[in-house]
Amino acid sequence: MNGITASGRDSATELVLLEGPDTLIGRLRFRTCVACRTGRILDVWVLETWQRQGLGRELVHGLLARFPDHRWSTTSQTREGRAFFAAMTRETSIPFPHRGPLCTHLSGRMARAWHALAVTGRSARPTRRGARAGGARR
Template structure:
């Protein structure tokens, strides 16, 4: 997600598995000056479209995420558990996490 001037503002790494009805949030990156403005919430809600009733998990969490995911769980009804392993399909999908480049393109 870029801002109007072309700077990277945020990035979400996620995956879903329709056969297992699972969703997994691997990582959320949000530039410091865009924190606490609803971008993370909107990105996760977009990822959850048509998969709201899936079992959603996330990875080990930063201090910010430890506040974010429980609040989002209350809003969406998704558990966003951290200790439940992802399904075999997601685990073997072979996706990698990219490091965002918060610079003008």
């Protein structure tokens, strides 16, 4: 593992594998919620010429070592992705379900707004005084 790059609060973090100083050969993008001790793997990518050499496996093990007490989910996967995460589950005894995030903190802003609307029946966004949630005046 060559490094980890982090972005803003609502952005993904990456574990990267480099060949030499600047050739990217593998990447695992993820998000975590410290409060809920959950994480979501967004994608694992390995350069085609480097595939089938255990590099994706190395990236996942690196992630689990950095966040040993977290529960994980993944995004929708290809057939190869489902086989990969099934093998990782057998190897690590850690499930990697491919469904939505395990906590609402890992949802995007739109998903959080839809969740708030479904739960409360009201918009999660504060409205201006005298305006309805839909923006129409009374």
